[in-house]
Amino acid sequence: MALFSSLTPVFIAIICVLIGVILRKTNGEKEKRNIKSELPSRPWVDEDLKDGTDHPLEEEEVDEEWQGLEENVAHVPFTAERYSEAEMIKKSQTFYELLNKRRSVRFLSDEPVPREVIDNVIRTAGTSPSGAHTEPWTFVVVQDPCLKHKIREIVEEEEEINYKKRMGDRWVNDLKRLRTNWIKEYLDTAPYLILIFKQVYGRLPNGKKKTHYYNEISVSIACGILLTALQNAGLYTVTSTPLNCGPQLRVLLQRPANEKLLLLLPVGYPKTDATVPALTRKPLEDIIVFM
Numbered sequence: 001m002a003l004f005s006s007l008t009p010v011f012i013a014i015i016c017v018l019i020g021v022i023l024r025k026t027n028g029e030k031e032k033r034n035i036k037s038e039l040p041s042r043p044w045v046d047e048d049l050k051d052g053t054d055h056p057l058e059e060e061e062v063d064e065e066w067q068g069l070e071e072n073v074a075h076v077p078f079t080a081e082r083y084s085e086a087e088m089i090k091k092s093q094t095f096y097e098l099l100n101k102r103r104s105v106r107f108l109s110d111e112p113v114p115r116e117v118i119d120n121v122i123r124t125a126g127t128s129p130s131g132a133h134t135e136p137w138t139f140v141v142v143q144d145p146c147l148k149h150k151i152r153e154i155v156e157e158e159e160e161i162n163y164k165k166r167m168g169d170r171w172v173n174d175l176k177r178l179r180t181n182w183i184k185e186y187l188d189t190a191p192y193l194i195l196i197f198k199q200v201y202g203r204l205p206n207g208k209k210k211t212h213y214y215n216e217i218s219v220s221i222a223c224g225i226l227l228t229a230l231q232n233a234g235l236y237t238v239t240s241t242p243l244n245c246g247p248q249l250r251v252l253l254q255r256p257a258n259e260k261l262l263l264l265l266p267v268g269y270p271k272t273d274a275t276v277p278a279l280t281r282k283p284l285e286d287i288i289v290f291m
Contacts, residue, residue: 098231100281105236106180107274108190108266113235118192118267121229128222131213136199137222140253143192150252152187155242155264159184162243178277186238190266194237195249196223197259216262223263230267240264 083091122139130136142148159182187193198219202210212218223239230237242249246261 104238107271108268124229125226130218136212136215138197140195186266190268192267194265196263237265
């Protein structure tokens with residue numbers, strides 16, 4: 001009995017230590033959760049990049065020795081058209097004035113656009129340079145009303161989540177002045193939707209992967225040329241990057257796993273009552289540096 005009495009303070013001390021450890025661990029976990037919940041949103045993290053629908057063995061199929069490219073491509077004489085200094089200045093000024101009229105238009109008419117024009121602007125985009133001339137792009141043109149509406153449903157469902165949860169207050173507030181939201185009527189009304197996919201790799205005749213160097217940069221350049229070609233043809237669009245819609249749209253359009261959506265462009269004529277924000281562009285001195 002005396003032994004038990006002498007050990008009682010020890011037991012009490014041990015119990016207090018254990019309680020303290022448990023409380024400290026519990027408080028630590030709460031702090032971690034609070035810190036995690038307070039972390040700033042990262043709107044640039046696109047779930048499309050996690051589109052893991054590739055076949056599981058594809059990583060082992062890369063053929064490092066043969067890319068299916070001709071070893072000895074014939075080189076032919078190149079003849080360039082030369083302009084006088086006055087002509088160069090005039091052409092550059094005229095082209096700038098044309099492109100300076102380019103605006104992102106979200107109110108597009110359903111007025112038909114000649115199919116040949118669409119063929120030509122995409123053909124023009126296909127002249128873009130690409131890493132090792134791999135031409136890693138696919139332009140999917142959608143004109144079927146039902147398919148366009150399915151695209152709209154997918155985009156609007158994800159965009160509502162983007163605006164309310166993923167994008168964060170700063171991004172949403174920055175967009176308020178442009179009066180944008182997750183409602184994308186132009187996906188139904190525009191006569192054409194052009195979805196540009198980057199091919200992250202190609203396929204060789206033997207079924208193995210073909211490396212597409214700088215595929216995203218190459219396709220981005222092609223998109224810029226496409227925007228220019230549309231402006232030159234008198235057509236308008238808005239550059240749409242539907243966050244977290246890529247995998248669903250790829251499956252809907254039956255595109256292979258090596259293609260990832262980069263850009264969605266509704267294409268057509270502006271509505272007669274279309275409006276755009278009264279924005280200005282940076283002056284030349286703010287975007288040019290001569291060394």
